[in-house]
Amino acid sequence: MEKYLGLPPVASAHGGEVDHLIGYMHWLMLILFLGWGAFYIFVLIRFRRSRNPKASYTGVKSHFSSYLEATVAVIEVVLLVGISIPLWSKRVNAFPAEKDALVIRVVAEQFAWNIHYPGPDGKFGKASITLVDQNNPLGLDRNDPDAKDDITTLNQLYLPVNKPVIIHLSSKDVIHSFNLPTMRVKQDAIPGMDIPVWFTPTKTTAEVREELRTTYSVSKIMSKVFNVQLPEPSQITLSKGASFKNYILVKDYADSSGGNIGSKGDLLDKDNVEKLVEAGIINVIARKTAGLDKYVSMSDYEDLKDTAGAVLLNSGDTFTEDVVTKLTDIGIMSVKARPVGNVDNSVSMDSYSDKSGTAIVNKGDALSDQILNKLGEAGIGEIAIAPATPTEIACAQLCGLGHYRMRGYIDVVTQEEFDKWMADQEAVLAPSTISSDSTAVSSATETHN
Numbered sequence: 441m442e443k444y445l446g447l448p449p450v451a452s453a454h455g456g457e458v459d460h461l462i463g464y465m466h467w468l469m470l471i472l473f474l475g476w477g478a479f480y481i482f483v484l485i486r487f488r489r490s491r492n493p494k495a496s497y498t499g500v501k502s503h504f505s506s507y508l509e510a511t512v513a514v515i516e517v518v519l520l521v522g523i524s525i526p527l528w529s530k531r532v533n534a535f536p537a538e539k540d541a542l543v544i545r546v547v548a549e550q551f552a553w554n555i556h557y558p559g560p561d562g563k564f565g566k567a568s569i570t571l572v573d574q575n576n577p578l579g580l581d582r583n584d585p586d587a588k589d590d591i592t593t594l595n596q597l598y599l600p601v602n603k604p605v606i607i608h609l610s611s612k613d614v615i616h617s618f619n620l621p622t623m624r625v626k627q628d629a630i631p632g633m634d635i636p637v638w639f640t641p642t643k644t645t646a647e648v649r650e651e652l653r654t655t656y657s658v659s660k661i662m663s664k665v666f667n668v669q670l671p672e673p674s675q676i677t678l679s680k681g682a683s684f685k686n687y688i689l690v691k692d693y694a695d696s697s698g699g700n701i702g703s704k705g706d707l708l709d710k711d712n713v714e715k716l717v718e719a720g721i722i723n724v725i726a727r728k729t730a731g732l733d734k735y736v737s738m739s740d741y742e743d744l745k746d747t748a749g750a751v752l753l754n755s756g757d758t759f760t761e762d763v764v765t766k767l768t769d770i771g772i773m774s775v776k777a778r779p780v781g782n783v784d785n786s787v788s789m790d791s792y793s794d795k796s797g798t799a800i801v802n803k804g805d806a807l808s809d810q811i812l813n814k815l816g817e818a819g820i821g822e823i824a825i826a827p828a829t830p831t832e833i834a835c836a837q838l839c840g841l842g843h844y845r846m847r848g849y850i851d852v853v854t855q856e857e858f859d860k861w862m863a864d865q866e867a868v869l870a871p872s873t874i875s876s877d878s879t880a881v882s883s884a885t886e887t888h889n
């Protein structure tokens with residue numbers, strides 16, 4: 441059952457148990473759904489009017505349905521008392537000792553996750569609401585000795601693998617819901633409350649990515665390359681109330697006093713047509729929209745530069761209407777294009793190079809349409825890819841209009857990598873103590889090995 445539910449990969453110690461529970465519940469619901477459905481159809485046929493012209497006043501005499509109901513209730517009690525409650529009590533009661541865990545604060549706000557590490561001293565510095573500002577969203581008092589080594593990040597949760605993490609969750613404004621799908625953790629963050637949650641990551645983000653490795657067909661997307669004729673500008677006669685929704689102005693228009701009433705690139709919608717007609721402009725030069733926003737170029741256009749001299753369109757760039765206008769301005773009326781590859785949130789899982797041995801993309805690098813074109817040119821038909829950020833933080837609460845923007849990333853790394861990250865952060869905080877910090881870290885690394 442769990443296989444068919446499309447759950448994200450599990451990356452925490454307790455995640456498997458949560459998945460089992462979800463699996464059992466789906467089995468029970470599937471059986472109840474099929475049972476009730478079958479019963480409904482049975483009743484429709486068995487108690488049809490032609491067979492039962494008169495209603496029965498006694499009804500059912502067998503006790504079969506009572507036994508069935510009792511069985512369902514017993515299964516539900518077993519799921520609740522036997523699995524859910526023990527699992528939940530372990531989450532909320534059986535916390536690991538703070539000395540054996542990484543303790544972090546997470547403060548939610550519209551629309552971000554502020555993350556606070558106590559640093560090597562293990563003590564959180566004082567934080568005060570009066571100190572909260574743009575640059576200090578946690579209101580951390582850097583003058584407090586305990587705060588000197590504290591690390592804060594925005595939407596970035598670094599964690600070492602196989603070590604319990606205790607997160608003290610709170611919120612600055614409204615109720616949020618701290619959701620780590622791959623860790624099977626979800627907890628509301630409530631203003632005025634400090635709610636601890638804990639879990640143990642069992643896989644590094646790199647391992648989760650490896651699990652999600654899939655094959656991407658470069659040749660398939662390259663087979664969709666075609667020549668597109670760009671729309672030619674033509675004269676359009678406007679009339680009041682009309683709209684030429686699929687047309688774009690290709691020059692600027694001003695009224696008699698020189699005021700702008702239509703700019704190059706404007707759509708000829710009802711409002712814009714009305715403005716032009718009112719100013720007495722009936723004939724305009726416009727072109728059809730190209731509708732190529734979801735397509736990318738297959739070649740570089742070095743002649744197409746912006747005012748600063750930067751090339752505007754390279755192989756792999758998308759054709760916005762603005763770019764199409766600029767192309768037709770310099771007389772390019774046909775281009776080679778293909779649909780976008782949708783790889784912007786993926787990384788390459790292997791290294792690929794062209795025939796001369798020059799690297800195109802290395803393992804772990806972010807992919808793009810530019811890179812896809814280079815792979816296509818090199819004749820590489822298939823590549824291994826995986827999501828760039830397979831372990832995410834999301835807000836599972838409709839906490840406001842920007843709620844979907846409340847995304848963070850968990851980076852689960854080895855203890856050595858985590859110690860190094862921590863040391864790098866400390867070095868930035870206190871440049872004068874780099875040497876002592878790095879010795880502390882290297883000795884820590886030795887003990888791990």
Ligand SMILES: [Cu+2]
Pocket residue numbers: 548549615616617835836837838839840843846
């Ligand atoms: Cu939220």
